[in-house]
Amino acid sequence: MLPKQMTSPEDAAPREVLLEVDQVTLRFGGVVALDNLSFQIYKGEIIGLIGPNGAGKTTCFNAMTGVYRPTSGEVRFDGEQVSGRKPHRINRMGIARTFQNIRLFPEMTALENVLVGADSRHHTSVIGALFRLYRVKPKPEELPVVDSTNGLLRFWQQVRRSSAQVFGISRHTLEERAGERKALELLRFVGIADRANDLARNLPYGYQRRLEIARALATEPKLLCLDEPAAGFNPAEKEELLDLIRKIRDRGFTVLLIEHDMRLVMGVTDRIVVLEFGKKIAEGSPAEVRDNPKVIAAYLGEPADAA
Amino acid sequence: MTEALRQFNERRRHAFGGMADRWRALPRWQRWLGVLAGIAFLYYLPFLGDIPGTNLIIPGLDWFRTDSIAGGSNWAGVLFVCALYVLVAIGLNVVIGLAGLLDLGYVGFYAVGAYSVALFGSTQSPVVQSMQRQFGLSEEWAVAWAVCIPIALAFSLVAGVLLGWPTLRLRGDYLAIVTLGFGEIIRIVAKNSGWAGQAQGVAGIPGPEGPPSADNTVFGLLKIEPWYWLALTVVLLMVLLVRRLEHSRVGRSWLAIREDEDAAAVMGVYPFKFKLWAFAIGAALGGLSGLLFASRSTFIQPETFNVQLSILFVAMVVVGGSGNMAGVALGAFLLAYLPERFRDFSEYRVLAFGLALVLIMLLRPQGLLPSRRRTRELQDRAKEAAVNVA
């Protein structure tokens, strides 16, 4: 099945393929979970992957993020094969995900959770953190500030500033500071900065979902995969989430959204892929998909907002 | 009776919990002063009760010294052992407390460190003797003590990596049994190999001043205070370094792996790499401690490094409060000090040790000075259990 014409609100220019699912079949014993499935994800779009319960959405998602290895066919990201790589390598390639059943680090604060994500782009390891010998020449804005009016303290600050100019600052320190700035900025971006220092487990449900998104964004992915991010949300919260997803796209991330809730997907995606029994039954713009008789048949008898 | 104990425990928890919060609320310079005073006190400990340079004594403090009882051990010697064990506990805490890996063969690394300095530093070791013959060196030649330090560190690091590489993929319980086996293998190899001195071990192990002799002025055989100060200095240095790790990308990764390994991997943390680092760092600290032990005793034999010692090491960490350096240090100190101070009951000391382990685990599973995170984790687990039962 070839992709139908690509319709997108903005442009008709040829677009770059970011991730390609190429004739992927996945069997578990005798069960065919994915059946010769092919579709592409283009840079900069929000794509929805929908289907009734048991259609293979999560299986497809797991095949794309390297959890399962396809029986045949392959998944390529930026031209490189994904399947068979270790999870942290896949993250490094630029795929980040959230979990359907939230999996934060419960005993770490919100900020620390995001820092773990940010760390994936850092290079300090044991030796660097222990001895801090790897010095980097700091940019002017990274130098220690001299702002005290107390003479002694001011002198001390000046000493630190000039020693930083002469000897540089250790990469560890710079990365720690940059990571913290980035984490705080992301927490603000998803709207939960007011509880940055609370433990993840003590955050309200909606905050936890957003924190997962912030943590995934901190790994600077090219593709952000959200696995039912609106599960358990009320309509008002869903609306806020849609805004957040659009804002994420506007920052240049590509977003893959797996959802149950048709209405939510219709409201935000540029393109939708519909699965049923492991097969792709439709692909196209939300309007096209909505009118597709196969999709209607697949969802018939099932309320569109079943969550 | 357990009820009464629990109530007592509750009350004490209130008192001490408040103290910890008050400490954290103090201004920074006051905390610094507190820490400095604490360190000064640690260096003063060998003279506990005396005022150095005078004949005055401070009454009461004397009671704590192990030589205050008949037939008691040398007080500085006990302190030296305490410092060694604290060093071990800090290393093992990286493995158990921070990375959450159960290592029951830690004595193996301790032995590797001890044997490194013994085999390369002592003129009586088969290894050195064969090198003398091989290269036509004099009979007094041996590797200098200072050079033995990096050798010991390297050997124990390599041992940690060699053990960790194949086994870290195993599940927790299996890791425990495999490491237990590793500790035994090291001991048996030392016992059965001619190059390791077999069952009679190796003697003449050097210290900072060279081979043991009556001429050594500072690190001698009789005056043990300098040894204690040396070990204490090493401990403080290591505390500093491990703290740096704890508060870095590495420490965060360990924590994330302990909390949810799969989620951490998806967030770009390579669990295997960081676990292996934890293992190697722990091993190096164990090796360092073994090196100090061997240098001070000038003589080692394989039977010293038995499984019971491994178990004692794990017990120090868990009793003290795994995950918290102050806690594990306290655990190590108590388990080394109490049996020496209460020698009158030496017949019953293993029994008392066993009973203490059971009671502490039943009444205070998070350890004596727990890390805050661990306490919460245990409380949450208990809550979940209660929900499941209801």
Next chain:
Amino acid sequence: MNFDALFGNLAQHTVDGLSKGAIYALVALGYTLVYGVLRLINFAHSEIFMVGTFAILGTWSLLGITDTPSIGMAIVYLLIGLLVGAAASGATALTVERVAYRRLRRMNAPPLIFLITAIGVSLVLVEIYALWMAGFFSGRGFSENRLVIGIPAMLKQETVISVAGANITNVQIIMVVSALVMLYGLDQFINRTRYGRGVRAVAQNPDTAALMGVHQDRVIMLVFVLGGLMAGAAALLWNMRYGITKFDIGFVIGLKAFTAAVLGGIGNLRGALLGGLLLGVIEVYAATLTRSTWEDVAAFVVLVVVLIFRPTGLLGESLGKARA
């Protein structure tokens, strides 16, 4: 490497190894049962075995055996020993569960806490026997401590059959056969009875089993008792073979038995038997090859190799799933 010694009499070494492994296998069953249900290494299980050896030898020596008895009496003594050993080990196992583990289970404590508690219990048991019970059982009063107690051989070891150059003694036959019989009985119990079904249910999914009306505490007590019974039987075999015990014998046997359980696939009853027998054989081979210096190393090396290539042991894990 002394290959001549090994291959010159391979059959004999194999038989020796199997009879040695029978004890490991029976003790391993205790580890496997508890692990299968609770996911917990019952570190104190080795001491449950040790208690059994003392109870049996103590009873025998209190009965006043001074010389090897006649066959008829020996059978009576062995049966008494089996009863006493099973009772002592079973009761100890139950006590350990009640005193040390139950509270921790209620707290849902992490495995490390269980492990340290088990080590503590183990030390306490060892010391109780070292300080008081050994003296009591040898009839020399409580104050005598750290005694080694022994009695004359219960059965005279005689070669009954010779197969392929191996002289098989009566004691060896009894050891291997009784290990097989005990396993068969246990296997039937777990797979055929109502209680056994409860054990399997809890092993598979404790929460669901609880919802289905399985009394979890009772099942756990049951597996501890069963493990204790097997340890008691192992203690009998030990006494029959060696006729001597000491407060610290548990540690090494326990370590080997746990290795055997992991080797066969922990949580798997048949795996425990296979692992035990295999470990016994490996040890005897290694001892012969290296003139017994590397016996203990061989066991661990095999364990590590098996775990690396087959992390769930030879026969796979799970008391619930595998056919016991």
